[in-house]
Amino acid sequence: MALLEVEELTMRFGGVKALDGLSFAVEEGQIVGLIGPNGAGKTTVFNLISRFYDPVGGRIRFRGEDLLRLKPHQVLERGIARTFQNLGLFPYMTVLENLLVGRHIHYKAGPWALALGLGRREERAFRAEAEGLLDRLGLGPLKGAVVAFLPYGTRKFIELARALMTRPKLLLLDEPVAGMNATETQMMGEFIKRVRDEYGLTVLLVEHDMSLVMGICERVIALNFGRKIAEGAPEEVQRDPAVIEAYLGEEVRVA
Amino acid sequence: MLAQLILSGLASGSLYAMMAIGLILVYKTTHILNFGYGDMTMFSTFIAYMLLTWYKLPFAVAFFGAIACGLLLGVIVDRGFLKLAKDAPVTSLFIATLGIGMILEAVAGWIWGYDTKPFPYVIKGPPLFLGGVVIRRHDLLVFGVAGAIALLLFAMFKFTDLGIAMRATAQNRQAARLMGIDVGKIATLSWALGVGLGALAGVLIAPIVFLDLSRMILVMIKAVAAAVLGGFTSLPGAIVGGLLLGVMENLTIYMPAALAPLKTTFVFLLIIIVLAIRPQGLLGEPVGRRV
Amino acid sequence: MRRLILWGVALCLLALAPLFLRSYTLYILSLAGVYVIATLGLNLLTGYAGQLSIGHAGFLAIGAYTSALLVARLGLPFWLSIPLAGLLTGLTGFILLVPALRLTAIYLAIATLGFGAAVAEILPRWTALTGGYQGMKVPKAVLFGLALDSDVKLYYLTLSIVIVMLLLARNIVDSKMGRAFIALRDQERAAQACGISLTRYKAYAFFISAFYTGIAGGLYSFVVGYISPGEFDLAKSLLIFMMMALGGMASLPGSVLGALFLSFLPHWLSGFRGLQQFIYGAALVLVVIFMPYGFWGFVRRWTMPDKLERLPRPLRAVVEFVRG
Structure with missing residues (x-):
């Protein structure tokens, strides 16, 4: 099949x-x-x-x-993860935050736990993972940059990295x-x-x-x-x- | 009875529609919701009041005085205030219009005082009877003016270069600019026209609701509701929305007595139901979903 | 580490404030605290999740009446009544969720305006419950036998609740929830393709926002000691909106600054008889002109490295210290 x-x-x-x-x-x-x-x-x-x-x-x-x-x-x-023709990145987030949105569905903490700040460990682990992926792409230094200010080609790579973060x-x-x-x-x-x-x-x-x-x-x-x-x-x-x-x-x- | 309610509903609806068009003209070209509109209308109407009762000038002078004041206010608001806040987000500009409204209210209070004033009718005389339906002479004037305004605006947007430039700006500001349209000038003109239209409506509303510092704000809220009902981007929608709102308000008299005090709630509920069915308002352009 | 020291100093100052400030100033500060919470609530909804609301006075009213009634009628302890008011108000937030799932921008704003108008209309007519137009007296807050009957005690109460709510808001904003709000606000389709459910996160946003405003309302009733329907009108909804927009959209410190500014402005102006409204309006316009992105946007702009050079030396030192 x-x-x-x-x-x-x-x-x-x-x-x-x-x-x-x-x-x-x-x-x-x-x-x-x-x-x-x-x-x-x-x-x-x-x-x-x-x-x-x-x-x-x-x-x-x-x-x-x-x-x-x-x-x-x-x-x-x-x-199934995807990228968009005109970029589907979130322009006012940093590169790292964009990648973390890719991990969205893998977080285990529920809304109450998040509000109480109980999801920190998970967050740290995912952050480390996202940073690792960025490093491998040679984009490590950009992790704190706001996406809207980055060149187009770079953004394409970031969007692909975000898709990979979803473990598709x-x-x-x-x-x-x-x-x-x-x-x-x-x-x-x-x-x-x-x-x-x-x-x-x-x-x-x-x-x-x-x-x-x-x-x-x-x-x-x-x-x-x-x-x-x-x-x-x-x-x-x-x-x-x-x-x-x-x-x-x-x-x-x-x- | 029903015909009577509908007719007087249409009369107040025409006034809402006129006010609503003033809001939409500004919104379409600038994306700013002008919440100082009620105060701008109030201020212009007070000019008419002053010309009429202080200087005893004829109605025509007062009428055009108010409109001139409205046009001027529109230009001042745009050029004197909003243009200074370059590339501010529309939420901030919305706050600025509120601030301008407060300033106008303060100034109006100093000049004309804080009490409620009766505003004379343009046409006096007993109401007319038309097949069992009573029509106030003032309502006839309202219908006439509203109809004329609608035709004028229609002609302007259809046939004049200015109207076409405004439409182009409303549709796509970037493209309009590339085509050589002075988008800033169009915005100023929209402000002038919008606030001027409010002034015109204000002079017709004041005899009915009287004139004080805050009453026009309530009328403005209804105009906002009418505009949304019709679709905030559509001028014909504003007319339909205004008329519908006027009639709906009057028909709430048929509500069970127990619910009667909740008239506003009921009207808003109806609006929300309409919007739930047509999220872009009755005649608005469909809400675009970009991929 | 520097952050921690800074927070410690700020907390100490706030805790010691009653030693230096007049009782009346403390009262205004408490009231400002109430608005900080409400503004945080609105900012989470409008600034972060992109859902316009100009009807938040309705939530404030529901929170205020709920907590007051829980204490006055059911004899519940006041410390329980405030969170319960928050929860109940949070649930009423779902009323707005229904239109919000269909409507955007200005259409949603009108739906929220209608909600506010409906609450303002129902409250005075539900005489049996609310006491009608003349309003109701709220019982004194009593915390484990200690009556919170002075402005100083109410100040400490407000301060602690504000800090808790700020921490919660920070947790939310920094978590996947806050990111989901922003994602849906800026790129609805891409957000969905990342597995974010539109319905679920709009529901969260409305619940959280109404919850915050309900807490603010509950606190309001005890700080002021008296509530009446007339206070929760469109003007109040717009006030909360102005606090949010002047402070800075999608910014927690901005919400604090905006709420403080507009809470104190009328009192700074009380000396200018007859001029208050004029100056208030002019202040709004001036802030918009000179700080288009709100107070926090202004602070952020002037602490950017390139602008920092141009700041006067002592101010620069402060900024550099804060940044560590």
């Missing part, structure tokens, strides 16, 4: 069909890329998995469980290298691969940057107009005539 199964997923916004009977599956341990021109429905897939919208039709199953029965905040409890099984990355230069993109690619191996994760990512997709994805799913137009190994999908055609209109932008 695949880790994530999407079946016949259909979504409409007003009169516009964003997804049209989309089906695909993500096997455990893989890094899977979701590509397609702008407006193909990639982010919509993520937002449906995050339960921000209710689909018009179809099913999403994660480890066999029906995701559509969950509320948005319950998705993470099942082991599946990581959804929405354009992890958007706005990054070539060096940063390469670093991010290596980082994604490394955490996949170390944490035993599965990664589903949406990306326009083909160098990243070709570099790290083991399988690629191409969408256009809310439908799957190709699926397979990166090189195969890249050569697929339907994919090339879909991107033709975008050629100018890609170049």
